[in-house]
Amino acid sequence: MTLFWHRRDLRISDNAGLYYALKQGGPVQPVFIFDAAILGKLPSRADARVEFIQRNVAELDAAYRTHGSCLLTYYGDPVAIWKSLRDEFRPTAVFTNRDYEPYARTRDDAVREILEEQDIPLHDHKDHVIFESDEIQKKAGGPYTVYTPYMRTWRSTLDARLSTHDGKPVSFYLKPYPTESYAGRLRQVADPPPVVRLEDMGFEATDVPLPPPAAPLPVLEQYDRQRDYPATEGTTRWGVHLRHGTVSVREKARRALATNATLLNELIWRDFYSNILQSFPHVAHRSYRPAYDTIPWINDEQQFERWCAGETGVPIVDAGMRQLNATGFMHNRVRMIVASYLTKHLLIDWRWGESYFADKLLDYELASNNGGWQWAAGSGVDAQPYFRIFNFESQQRKFDPEYRYVRRWVPEYGTSGYPDKPLVEHKFGRDRALATYKTALVAARAGSVAL
Ligand SMILES: Cc1cc2nc3c(=O)[nH]c(=O)nc-3n(C[C@H](O)[C@H](O)[C@H](O)COP(=O)(O)OP(=O)(O)OC[C@H]3O[C@@H](n4cnc5c(N)ncnc54)[C@H](O)[C@@H]3O)c2cc1C
CATH class of the missing domain: 1.10.579.10 (DNA Cyclobutane Dipyrimidine Photolyase, subunit A, domain 3)
Structure with missing residues (x-):
């Protein structure tokens, strides 16, 4: 049995780490942990982000149920929870997608250590960005610290490796992972447990409107002309979805390429800042x-x-x-x-x-x-x-x-x-x-x- 740990990738489709977990064999049991240390630090018990995550976790569980599986959800200290998951399931491997924030790196090192005590590897994959910092380097070596040359190398790296998707040419780096084709390898669960609710964690619902995952086509087409005027609904509102991976950045980059080049540049800014945090x-x-x-x-x-x-x-x-x-x-x-x-x-x-x-x-x-x-x-x-x-x-x-x-x-x-x-x-x-x-x-x- 393999476990797959969802974090900032709350979706099944085009999910790199999940794809590799399924590809390796099966059965694969997905899990999600609401991290008590992060949630405990939030200043308010009515936090739209917790609500957004909880709602999308529940939707993800529902999506797994359509495949006869489920998402196991927990609330607490991730390291302690991984200790008990390790002992309960005795997985042969754990898969996940990489998170580059300093807290996440420390947490993942601690989890890796307790898994290694029983020779269980933690395989992590790139999913949150198009390119990681070691993929876009200056000719002389080392990370870029200026956007424009970074963007040029990002673009040429994207174009350098072509593949096809739906019969059309697409950059290899933007090709979706066909996760659903392997859904038969998900662990079948006859009686799935309920998902952790907001109230289980001491949170309550808010009345903050949450943006949909797709922007209207006119917003995309007119993005370069409208995006600077705050009175206009001229931007995509993809931010929260990219942050929690309820959409795939590869899908959004394909969408940007097909509609508006300026929008692609903004996604490159996102990779750029992620690369800066990774390198510095x-x-x-x-x-x-x-x-x-x-x-x-x-x-x-x-x-x-x-x-x-x-x-x-x-x-x-x-x-x-x-x-x-x-x-x-x-x-x-x-x-x-x-x-x-x-x-x-x-x-x-x-x-x-x-x-x-x-x-x-x-x-x-x-x-x-x-x-x-x-x-x-x-x-x-x-x-x-x-x-x-x-x-x-x-x-x-x-x-x-x-x-x-x-x-x-x-x-x-x-x-x-x-x-x-x-x-x-x-x-x-x-x-x-x-x-x-x-x-x-x-x-x-x-x-x-x-x-
Ligand atoms: C002081 C400051 C703080 C910011 N804090 C955040 C933050 O916490 N999270 C965040 O995602 N963005 C942040 N941004 C960047 C940008 O303001 C937001 O990404 C954008 O306003 C989100 O709205 P949107 O999804 O409609 O973006 P759109 O304009 O539609 O852009 C599409 C996507 O491109 C990415 N993007 C766009 N602009 C930038 C940028 N300048 N830098 C990095 N990525 C970008 C985002 O993922 C965004 O969702 C910040 C900018 C400033 C100046």
Whole structure:
């Protein structure tokens, strides 16, 4: 018997690790563990992400049942649970898909160790990204840290190996794994146990709307023209699905290739940031560029709270934060604006913003969130230079000229109930940020700290 461990891959179809588990023989018993350590750290008992995962786990179980099998679900400490799974099932092998986050790597090492005590191998496969960091390297060796050359090599690697799918040519790397053809090798379970429920874990349902896994065709076709305008539903909302693997990234990349090249570039950004986290795990806690850790942040707690609540007096920042607080989503253009306002105008440590986003975003993904924040703070790979500071007034004029987005989320805007000036005004904030960054970076360079 083989066990297959689902984590960020909540689907049967086109699932690399599941395919290899089934291919090896059978019977294969799938399992899923709700990790008490992760869930215990969440700030609220009504968390739309837990709800999303639980709902998709239940749907996955239902899908396995149509094949006469089931998904065994558990809630607790993954290492302890693996000890008892090992003793109960005595599997010959365990298969899974790779997770690149530092916590997951440590957890997987611990699980691997307890399986190895009984000579049970843990086979892990690539599924979450199109390319892992060792597949896209500079000619001279080593990972790319600049997006454009990375993207070019990513594209040429994709095109270098062709295969076919449905009678049409497709890159080998985007070809789906025909998991369903081997579904007969799933372990047959006559009386499957129920799936762990939200209430079993002390969570409750929310009223946050969860986006569907497919975007309407016009959104895909007009993506490059619409994606920058936050008042328009012009982006795919694939984020949460890619994060938890309720859709396959290969399928989404094929869809992007068939409809809109710009969209493919965004998926390449996703691989890029994942590759950065794989190659430079220190970015999870520190600036990629050490000199940026010497910036003397002001870290005013009251100003941070106003930013979190969407009460800064900057209409587009307030609209973005309120959209985030109400729905768990914020438009990408606005994520850049609010992150820039926090790190530059308010001079608050990017990690504070990163961690607030981590608590709130439905599509929260450590690699992309960290990449986005370090990009805005200037501390990351391929970041905008620190002296290029977003002007929130011109961003407003360009991307929400009629204030449609602002009025949707800040109904009191334009009335006496809305502040008549921002917490920190653009020119003052810009000049202060320039001076602070410059002084810190010049001193760091003088002290030989890498820029
Ligand atoms: C400060 C900041 C924090 C961010 N935090 C996250 C996060 O936690 N999780 C996350 O998935 N994305 C994050 N992003 C990237 C981007 O904002 C979201 O992926 C996007 O807004 C999600 O909406 P969508 O699914 O409609 O994306 P679309 O615009 O439709 O793009 C399709 C998919 O491409 C990927 N993608 C798009 N833009 C980026 C990008 N810049 N970097 C990496 N991948 C991208 C995502 O998987 C996305 O679902 C962040 C960006 C910034 C500036």
